Amino acid sequence: MKILVTGFEPFGGESVNPSWLAVSRLPEEVPGAQIVKKQLPVVWFKALDILKDYIEAEKPDVVMMCGQAGGSDAMRIERVGINLCEASIPDNEMVQLFGVPIDPEGPAAYFSTFPYGPMLEAAQATGVPTRFSYSAGAYLCNHVLYGCLRLAEQQYPDLRAGFIHVPFLPEQVTDKKPGTPSMPLDGIARVLLAFVETIAKN
Numbered sequence: 001m002k003i004l005v006t007g008f009e010p011f012g013g014e015s016v017n018p019s020w021l022a023v024s025r026l027p028e029e030v031p032g033a034q035i036v037k038k039q040l041p042v043v044w045f046k047a048l049d050i051l052k053d054y055i056e057a058e059k060p061d062v063v064m065m066c067g068q069a070g071g072s073d074a075m076r077i078e079r080v081g082i083n084l085c086e087a088s089i090p091d092n093e094m095v096q097l098f099g100v101p102i103d104p105e106g107p108a109a110y111f112s113t114f115p116y117g118p119m120l121e122a123a124q125a126t127g128v129p130t131r132f133s134y135s136a137g138a139y140l141c142n143h144v145l146y147g148c149l150r151l152a153e154q155q156y157p158d159l160r161a162g163f164i165h166v167p168f169l170p171e172q173v174t175d176k177k178p179g180t181p182s183m184p185l186d187g188i189a190r191v192l193l194a195f196v197e198t199i200a201k202n
């Protein structure tokens with residue numbers, strides 16, 4: 001099995017993106033699966049085009065996309081991607097979108113096709129707070145999730161895909177509102193490893 005794992009570049013004034021830092025810590029393989037790690041830009045449509053190129057080149061069996069969800073207090077297994085580009089901040093090329101469909105011909109939403117039950121169990125066994133989430137927002141993380149699930153439906157019927165949102169790192173919240181939640185990189189990386197191990201077994 002081959003698992004393509006992606007993280008995003010920093011955005012929104014941050015100097016790091018914990019999703020990419022944690023993804024880059026994953027090993028090259030786990031029992032039963034080879035891991036291919038790639039970084040995506042926080043740029044509308046470009047991120048999805050680049051992801052599509054990686055899928056075409058690597059022919060993965062599973063795509064596990066990861067991104068930062070600032071303010072979240074837990075690792076989040078996203079269950080749904082929606083056909084919408086809408087955000088209160090611009091992307092890294094200063095483009096701001098509102099009410100734009102990802103694919104005007106596509107359905108309103110897709111469910112993730114991950115083995116989410118075993119993944120949640122494996123994550124909770126690590127002791128790191130992890131839960132399901134029913135909205136990945138409408139920014140770039142949702143964009144690649146929806147876009148990848150749409151691509152799978154149209155061109156790669158056996159491809160399974162889903163999205164993981166990770167909290168800020170402790171060093172990212174020192175300049176933020178007191179009480180803003182964060183999670184050490186070790187914890188984030190431990191859960192991502194548990195996820196790929198679980199995907200490889202399911």
Ligand code: PCA
Binds near residue numbers: 136137140142
């Ligand atoms: N998080 C953003 C986009 C890139 C990232 O890491 C999001 O939640 O959409």
